[in-house]
Amino acid sequence: MEAMTRRSLASDAAGLIYEYETFQKWVQSLFQLLRQACPPGFKAPGVSQLLRADRRAFVRMQELTREGIKPRPDGMRPLDEVVRNLQLTTRSSTTCCRPLG
DSSP states (O other), X not given: OHHHHHHHHHHHHTTSSSXXXXXXXXXXXXXXXXXXXXXXXXXXXXXXXHHHHHHHHHHHHHHHTTTXXXXXTTSOXXXXXXXXHHHHXXXXXXXXXXXXX
């Protein structure tokens, strides 16, 4: 988790995102999956699945920001919106974190 927190801070410092909390919410949502109880007969997701989901999310962010990540005139950055949308539609990114049967 510390490496992901450092990545959030670096993204904020580099001006890729408007607020540090934007990425941190994504990180917290991934780690929440590790704390969820899994149904009987299933194996709990592990850190490797979490990292796979995170990588898949970053690939999706690249796809959604092909036009660039420069700040808009209003100060907002395209990556903020993309990360927020990932949090709302985590199904594709967190498929790797589903418990294994």
